[in-house]
Amino acid sequence: MKTIILSIPYSMSARNLLRSEAFSRLSKTFKVVILTPLHKDENFLREFSRENVVIKGLPKQHSLFFKVFRRALDIIEGCYFTQKTRLDTLLILEQCLKRSRPLTYWSRKAIGATFRPLLHTMRGLQGRFLCSSYYEDLLNEFAPSLVFLSHPIALEEFSIAFTARKKAVPVIALIHSWDNITAKSGIRTVTSNRPGRMLPMHFDKVIVWNKIVKKEIIDCYDYKSYDVFVTGVPQFDYYYNNDFSDRDTFIKQIGADPSKKLLLYSAGSPFILPKQDEVIEGLVKALQDNRFVVPSQLLIRTLPGADMTAVKEKYSKYKDVYVYQPAIANAAVAYNSGWQSGEESQRSLPESLLASDVTMNVTSTMSLDSVVLDRPTICIGFDGFENSSYYDSVVKHYDYTHYSNVMKTGGVQLAKSPDELISKINDYLKDPKMDSEGRERLRREQCYKVDGKAGVRIASFIVDFTKK
Template structure:
């Protein structure tokens, strides 16, 4: 029987892989046993949901990094030149001028160097796995490791344990922003690297200098939900939210205080304009706020607005912290229906722009700081001009970018009046950033995992 290990770092991986039909497709093969490798504090949670006679769950207790591992981590995070990493270095400088100057010097010297990237990848092979991970691989002897997030410590630990034990590793880029994010250089060359879209493939090849022949397009597995027969009638979904189904819906998808400290001020602007009748057919429009599951926000401020529907059915939590968020199947279905039935999506440089494009919904992205004036390196404006993935997404012209409160209301009104505006740009988003919406992305992922296993 083949034994396949799958890393599960957090709730987003559980949604992307375990609850998106990938696990289901793999386990359909009667000669396969799956081991989910996760953090110790998630072990019981995932065992309760997924554990069976053919699915084991292994919790790994984290450990402090050694001096060598910390140096290697610095090289990985600061040795890749991207607009995103440059801006993040500036945003998080916080008075540490010497550290900032060192990072800047480092990235300009080595960030585009093929030699340096190859050197870091050789250094990575000198890492030692944690004792817990080494014992797990020695005891269980898997035939394949499926590393579902190739830029995170849990996966680094599992990958080096697999390498030391001659276990092939199939990798996957976690999300569309990761090739250029502050996760930095992908330090290991896998037998095959699975990516969602042509955009990710291009960035892996030309920015990460990853061998093109190892990269395979698969699509977005959790987007398979979006083409399933899960969309309920508008009347049923609106009734669930307590909304009149005859009204148009503006869905405000929050990204939390960490990334957009003033987003509730922006929500307040829309709510006030709605009350004042400045939004087209205001009495026939409802504003729904969907918070980000992982980041904090001021819930009381949202509820005090009065004319905003607060959507609380977005996620569950395995622990007390918001970082323990999980999106279970019912909540994935709820998200799909939220997007299918909204008339305009408003968000701040989030992945929800791509989700909304999958449903061909008009999108307004916020590029101002509510009632405040932040310096550029802290302003949400920076996401559209200094973050590599949103620079590329903006070039599709598939959504409007609102730099002022006046333009925000104008764009919302334009889209409410004509939802076909920018439809060609949204099609470009689907082609470049989603690739295929055929319901078979999970099949392609599962097929790759099974193809490259050792037996």
Template sequence: MVLHSKLSTQLRRAGFRLVVLTPDSGAGSIKAFQSDQLATESVAFQKTHLLMTLNDARRYLREPIQENAALWSRHQYVASGLAGNYAKYRAWMNHAAHRLLFRRQFVHRAFDAVDRKFHRRAALVDKLRSISPSLVVSTYPVDPFEISGLLAAKELGIKTVGHLLSWDNITCKGRFTAVPDYFVSWGPVMSEEIEQHYGVDCDRIFPVGVPHFDAHREEIDPSLNSDVLQDLGLDPGKPYLFLGMSAPIFAPHEIDVVQWLADNVSTGRFGDDMQLVIRPHPQNVTGNMADVSWLDRLKAMRSSRVALNLPLLSQRGLSWDLETRDLTVLVNLLAGCSICLNSGSTLSIDALAHNKPVVLTMFDADRTDLPWWQSASRIREYPHYKKLIEMGGVSPVDSFAQLEAEIDAYLTDPDRNHQQRAETLARECRAIDGLSCERVATAFDRILEMGN
């Protein structure tokens, strides 16, 4: 949000001094971003076993977990034992506690009190007192460090703001222990979720757009796209499909869908000139959800008509940290594609920013034996994706036959559901106009002017 957009520049231009506060374990990685526009401070903090246990328990005691497909599928994954025996038994116990205690209001109050007590960190209170910020902004309020930071700010009477990193943070990550005083939201959908889940008044929510999506207007360069396609071994004068993959935990047989598409493009099924760019998710490449065994299969798919766009991972040691150039390359590949395909990621909104048709491959290739919680089809039931699909701007498919038909339909009529795409984008992101960073700075100014 801050590190991969021009937000820090815009905030400095608006007169703000920006300090990024990190736990001491991440101080070395974040210092690479330090500049005259952005200072960094670290504080002693450990994500203890107790804090992680509380984070787990919160989803069960403070959320109707069986009514939320994202939370329930995660529970079933852990309860299956795939995350280890200790995690399995803890999931079983948490679910038993949920069934016994979830609907008892006094349990909510007691858990919240315990949760806040054990997340309080005197070191964070002291650090914020020494920095003396006007605002404390959290981008991921379910993270233990950010919970503790929000609680410290509230203890000191400092205004707090939620500026959420992703569109699924309200509905899919569990309840916030410390609810920020104000929010800057992506757009109307997120604003409504904040009101619904946390009862925050609408005059404390500022729909500003998405700062890192400003690149979809600022970074488009047809000559760069031509160079990128040539570097990938494709013909920049010919059309291409763009497929962005998910982490294997969300779509365990997506590799077989990718293989089918690569084979059909290579044999000219979608036209003599059609090409394909495949982009693995960063978590296909690294991290605790990676499956690097896919990489050899993906590399074997490359041909004169099929290319592999590997994410440009940085060496700074931060999770999901990509090189600045990677976003520019992604923006231009999306801007030039004929259709964007993915199995259920934010890439759908990225593609809508360029008014591109979006096809969602929410199925498991030819497999029909997967349990619901493991199948890619479950993603269409996740709250944030269910809303996106219902708006009509994207096209989910559940078989190879449907996938083939949707690609054919969009290649024949690229403007099909054009209006729904525009309306979906406006509901999710307010506007893709390159001005989101400026609106964030304006929102922060207004928040500072408002009383408590």
């Protein structure tokens, strides 16, 4: 039996891959070695241990020298990639940094220009710094047919990738999300002022969600079309392949009233929407003032992986307002509080969406989750009671390359003021079929196929690769 190594650095990586049919099929075909920070977590081990599965650690032990080297390389890569690709996202982020932190902006531009001739040399050198005796011993012990990366832009995966390359073990990368090619590699990132980062190497094969991302990686990283495989979105297989509680059952479970319409607000990052509390407050006040065309109630889904206790304490006391905290498996961050396993943590998101009559989110992948289940979806395009200037506003996020593709489909609405949000909610409450053609286009363009078989396609691709 051949062996493959799966690198799982983040919670969402585990949800996307290990909870899909990909892992189920691969663990029946290969001996699978999972590398993860949760190799000692009882819940994680309970959920993913199998007869042919070995779970090992994914250590992130970088020297101070490498951290300094890598930070400099992030800056050089960010400047280079922005100039090379001229992607809307990266150009907007460049202007944001220039306006908010001009000294940081100009220092990064100077570093980028000065060391640009050394870019390719420095990218090659990082492999020498990152090759690890831990991973060399691991590769010698298991002699894998390939190494599979589930979040290849994450620094946690660089060591295993470069060590595998050194030992001539093929490396396949699954691009973690729809925005990773266009939004993670600029002079600063979307959710912080830190510089972005390019993919670390030219992988043997790359797996992507859709044809848009395939074109992006071909254009930005010079891949050949036959080296990039489109599978669809593996975490959406669960939505297609399972039966869920009916609407009334779910609504009763959260203590709400099945006779009223349910509005779902999925909270966004405070970095993106600092005055999010004002947006929520406006929705709560609209409920109290009976501004919706039919009796309604609000479910606030807090940001996965974030401490939003204050939100729950503040709003749970209001009539017709309910708050719940998602499992860490839904967080797009590194593990920080252990693994929450079990069916309940996996079912809560699709059941809350299916029970909702209108969903709202803040420039999030939640638009895809909602539209996959054909829920009317509104994006928050205002900053609270008063809007900020463009480069300080949440509205700029909808001009980012990946999100502008969403807006062009007509599958979601963008509310640019509190009153417009209430108006758009009422439009959907009166006509849930509104924008259904746009939602279908969005599913087709961003999700490739919503047929419950993305995980099967990933597994089949890996199996076929090992036969060649």
